[in-house]
Amino acid sequence: MKLRFKTVLALFFTLIGLISVLLVSLVVNFFLDTAFQEYSKRKQEIRNQEIINLISSQYTSDGNWNKAVIQDIGVSVLEEGMLLKLTEMDGTVIWDAVAYNSGICTAMIEKMTDRMTKHYPAIEGGFTLKGYPINIGDTQIGILTIGYYGPFYYSETELFFVETLNQLLIWVALGTFVISIFCGVFISRLISKPLSSVTLSAKRLALGDYSIRSPVSSKTVEVQDLIHSVNNLAETLSAQDTLRKQLTADVAHELRTPLCTLQGYIEALSDGVWEPTKERFVSCHEEITRLTKLVEDLTSLARFESEHLVLNTSHFNLNELIRQVLHLCESKINEKHLTIIFDSQPQIIWADKDKIKQVIVNIFSNAIKFTPDYGSVTLSVSREKNMIIVVVADTGQGIPAEDLPFIFERFYRVDKSRTRSTGGTGIGLSIVKQIVNAHHGTVSVESTLGSGSRFSVRLPSSG
Numbered sequence: 001m002k003l004r005f006k007t008v009l010a011l012f013f014t015l016i017g018l019i020s021v022l023l024v025s026l027v028v029n030f031f032l033d034t035a036f037q038e039y040s041k042r043k044q045e046i047r048n049q050e051i052i053n054l055i056s057s058q059y060t061s062d063g064n065w066n067k068a069v070i071q072d073i074g075v076s077v078l079e080e081g082m083l084l085k086l087t088e089m090d091g092t093v094i095w096d097a098v099a100y101n102s103g104i105c106t107a108m109i110e111k112m113t114d115r116m117t118k119h120y121p122a123i124e125g126g127f128t129l130k131g132y133p134i135n136i137g138d139t140q141i142g143i144l145t146i147g148y149y150g151p152f153y154y155s156e157t158e159l160f161f162v163e164t165l166n167q168l169l170i171w172v173a174l175g176t177f178v179i180s181i182f183c184g185v186f187i188s189r190l191i192s193k194p195l196s197s198v199t200l201s202a203k204r205l206a207l208g209d210y211s212i213r214s215p216v217s218s219k220t221v222e223v224q225d226l227i228h229s230v231n232n233l234a235e236t237l238s239a240q241d242t243l244r245k246q247l248t249a250d251v252a253h254e255l256r257t258p259l260c261t262l263q264g265y266i267e268a269l270s271d272g273v274w275e276p277t278k279e280r281f282v283s284c285h286e287e288i289t290r291l292t293k294l295v296e297d298l299t300s301l302a303r304f305e306s307e308h309l310v311l312n313t314s315h316f317n318l319n320e321l322i323r324q325v326l327h328l329c330e331s332k333i334n335e336k337h338l339t340i341i342f343d344s345q346p347q348i349i350w351a352d353k354d355k356i357k358q359v360i361v362n363i364f365s366n367a368i369k370f371t372p373d374y375g376s377v378t379l380s381v382s383r384e385k386n387m388i389i390v391v392v393a394d395t396g397q398g399i400p401a402e403d404l405p406f407i408f409e410r411f412y413r414v415d416k417s418r419t420r421s422t423g424g425t426g427i428g429l430s431i432v433k434q435i436v437n438a439h440h441g442t443v444s445v446e447s448t449l450g451s452g453s454r455f456s457v458r459l460p461s462s463g
């Protein structure tokens with residue numbers, strides 16, 4: 001049988017409440033009863049001693065007993081439920097409660113036995129007689145026999161007190177039981193409500209509804225964490241879904257132009273509308289090269305997007321890496337007669353070497369590409385607190401201010417027709433941004449149309 005979490009929690013709390021209430025009641029009842037019985041026994045003993053002292057003091061100096069007072073004492077303790085019998089050493093009875101009024105004594109003994117057996121049937125009590133010596137100095141002059149109900153006896157008031165206390169305990173137990181049920185239901189609702197909401201969100205996510213969010217919040221840290229995690233998961237899935245749809249649309253758009261052009265060329269050639277000249281084949285080849293470049297760029301973009309969280313970090317000298325990139329691009333630099341200015345101190349960084357190399361290659365190759373012949377590109381690496389800043393500044397054509405906010409977006413090119421000749425696909429800078437973001441860094445650009453652009457990459461030196 002599968003129970004709802006709410007039911008399990010409520011049952012659990014109720015059970016715990018019930019067990020603790022029962023335990024407390026039993027323990028309190030047991031100890032209270034034992035302590036009260038002990039108190040009653042001691043009280044009886046103290047009272048007995050008081051009576052002995054009182055009776056002893058009734059022995060006069062001329063060797064007689066003050067019988068009138070002894071009778072008063074005897075009658076008054078009779079009302080307390082005690083029977084006195086004072087005997088001299090030779091057996092002479094000075095006063096005896098039974099002899100004084102046997103009717104009252106019998107009725108009293110019956111009444112006391114009745115009451116105690118009714119309330120404490122398990123305790124084998126009864127009327128006990130206990131003899132105490134009456135001494136004057138070192139000489140014993142008589143025996144006082146005190147009859148009382150033992151091992152303990154509760155008067156009406158004491159019995160009332162014990163019973164009230166027991167009733168009180170029952171009420172406390174009942175109250176605690178009811179409160180524990182309420183607490184159980186309340187706490188289970190407190191936890192199960194957000195859990196149900198999160199479960200619903202997870203089910204909707206599994207069905208592809210990425211817009212779902214759990215609106216509930218919880219005071220429990222773990223449950224709140226769970227709500228956050230599922231909401232974050234929904235956020236990420238939603239972002240990835242948008243990205244995927246966007247990418248599909250972008251790729252389709254990017255492929256359409258060269259494919260349409262190629263289709264047009266080939267149709268014209270096969271229909272005989274066009275003569276198959278060398279220039280036309282070169283045009284076709286250019287479109288195919290463009291397509292190949294696009295596919296290559298898409299492949300590397302897919303790699304960086306899927307791997308962007310996995311960084312293979314190590315310590316390396318950033319200057320050394322830049323020198324390697326300069327070496328790689330040497331032929332292009334020479335081809336355009338560019339002046340490269342790069343002079344800086346070694347800078348050690350904790351990052352993914354291959355990915356950072358890709359960042360430098362992409363920015364630097366753009367600088368070469370968009371700088372006219374005999375221009376210059378300046379590279380610098382500096383440190384600011386715990387950040388390393390790489391700057392690539394060129395004296396190229398620059399980027400219009402209205403395009404600046406978009407140049408890190410996928411497939412964004414400032415001048416689509418111009419990039420036909422430069423062969424750009426608009427993916428390079430979006431890869432740069434992915435890598436820099438994964439390193440918790442930032443990339444920015446400043447540019448003045450006609451005089452050049454300046455790209456700055458800021459990376460934490462220790463990852």
Ligand code: ADP
Pocket residue numbers: 362366367370394396397398399407412413414415419423424425426427428429430453
């Ligand atoms: P591409 O492969 O087209 O170079 P990028 O993402 O690297 O793609 O660059 C996007 C666009 O940003 C480029 O098409 C170009 O218009 C512009 N751009 C990038 N770097 C520079 C630069 N140094 N000077 C001028 N324009 C640049």
